[in-house]
Amino acid sequence: MLNNRLTTTYCGHSETRERLHQTCLQRTLKLATHETGHMFSIKHCKKYHCNMQGSNHQQESDSQPMALCPECHAKIVFASGCHPQTRFEQLAEFCDAHNMTDEAAYYRKAIETIAKKKHKQN
Numbered sequence: 776m777l778n779n780r781l782t783t784t785y786c787g788h789s790e791t792r793e794r795l796h797q798t799c800l801q802r803t804l805k806l807a808t809h810e811t812g813h814m815f816s817i818k819h820c821k822k823y824h825c826n827m828q829g830s831n832h833q834q835e836s837d838s839q840p841m842a843l844c845p846e847c848h849a850k851i852v853f854a855s856g857c858h859p860q861t862r863f864e865q866l867a868e869f870c871d872a873h874n875m876t877d878e879a880a881y882y883r884k885a886i887e888t889i890a891k892k893k894h895k896q897n
């Protein structure tokens with residue numbers, strides 16, 4: 776079994792394998808979800824800090840969030856027909872399973888916001 780605490784050198788920096796795995800996973804997910812957004816005809820987002828922002832280099836890509844802004848989220852919901860709360864629940868579960876705690880917390884907050892809005896409407 777691979778020891779994830781071993782360090783290795785990447786771009787001149789010593790990193791744990793666990794940290795490199797998380798960086799690779801985050802970059803892959805951000806790119807895949809961004810490109811999937813384009814497959815749904817969503818253009819680059821220029822209004823918010825959002826997964827659908829364009830980027831010109833890796834540092835810029837790394838600074839962008841995994842999540843979509845409310846406008847791009849609405850576009851994905853419209854284009855895919857998914858249920859917003861179910862989408863956030865599944866994303867939170869995925870993030871929990873892959874040690875992406877900040878992202879999981881973001882999606883749980885989104886679920887809470889939807890629940891509060893539903894409560895106010897009733």
Ligand SMILES: [Zn+2]
Binds near residue numbers: 809813819828829
């Ligand atoms: Zn793009």
Ligand SMILES: [Zn+2]
Binds near residue numbers: 824827848
């Ligand atoms: Zn956006």
